[in-house]
Amino acid sequence: MLILLAFIIVFHITSAALLFISTIDNAWWVGDNFSTDVWSTCATNTTTCTAITDQFTEYQSIQAVQATMILSTIFCCVAFLVFILQLFRLKQGERFVLTSIIQLLSCLCVMIAASIYTDRHEELHKSIAYSVNVSEGQYGYSFVLAWVAFAFTLISGVMYLILRKRK
Numbered sequence: 001m002l003i004l005l006a007f008i009i010v011f012h013i014t015s016a017a018l019l020f021i022s023t024i025d026n027a028w029w030v031g032d033n034f035s036t037d038v039w040s041t042c043a044t045n046t047t048t049c050t051a052i053t054d055q056f057t058e059y060q061s062i063q064a065v066q067a068t069m070i071l072s073t074i075f076c077c078v079a080f081l082v083f084i085l086q087l088f089r090l091k092q093g094e095r096f097v098l099t100s101i102i103q104l105l106s107c108l109c110v111m112i113a114a115s116i117y118t119d120r121h122e123e124l125h126k127s128i129a130y131s132v133n134v135s136e137g138q139y140g141y142s143f144v145l146a147w148v149a150f151a152f153t154l155i156s157g158v159m160y161l162i163l164r165k166r167k
Contacts, residue, residue: 005087008163012083012103012156016076018149019110023069027140028117029125034133036125037142038065038117061120068113069146075106076153083160093164100160107153114146 022028026049028037033045042049052062079102086096117124125135 008156008159011152011159012076012080015106015149015152015156016073016080018145018152019069019073019076019106022110022142022145022149023073025142025145027142028146029121029137029143030140031137034137035140036137037140038062038069056124057126058120058123061116061124065113065117068109068116072106072109072113072149072153075102075109079103079106079156079160096160096163100157103153103157103160107150107157110146110150110153114143114150117143117146 023038026035026037026040026042029035033043035042035044036052038052040049040051052059056062079099082102083096083099086099090096121139122135125137
C-alpha cells in the first residue's frame with residue numbers, strides 16, 4: 001500500500017509540475033526568432049519581450065486560456081492538499097471522492113485552455129501588435145506539456161476515484 005501511495009503522490013506532484021511549467025514558460029508557439037505564450041512574446045535575437053495586452057486581436061481568447069490554466073494549476077494543488085487531509089481524516093474503506101472531483105476539475109480546465117489555444121491559434125498570431133511576425137511558427141513544448149498534463153490529471157482523477165483507504 002505504501003508503494004501505491006508513493007506512486008500516486010509522485011504522479012500528482014508530476015501533474016502539478018507539468019501544469020506550472022506549461023502555464024509559466026514562454027513556449028506555447030515558437031519560431032526561428034521568437035517564442036510566445038499566453039503572457040508575452042519574446043524575440044530570441046534581441047531578448048526583448050512584449051506583454052500580451054488588450055491591443056492584440058483575440059485578447060479575450062488569450063484571457064480565457066490564461067484563466068483556465070491558472071484555475072487548473074490551483075485545482076491541482078488544492079486536490080493534493082485535500083488528498084493529504086483525507087488521507088488522515090477518512091475512515092478505512094472510504095474513497096477519495098472529493099480529491100477526485102477537484103482533480104477532474106483541473107483536468108477539465110487544462111483541456112479547455114489547450115482546446116481554445118488549438119482552435120484559435122491562427123487568429124491569435126495574426127495581430128499587428130506583435131513586434132515580430134509570429135504567424136510562421138509551430139506549437140512549442142509548453143503547449144505539448146499542457147496536453148500531457150491533461151492526460152496526467154485525468155488519470156490521477158480516475159485513480160483517486162478508484163482508490164480506497166486501506167491499512
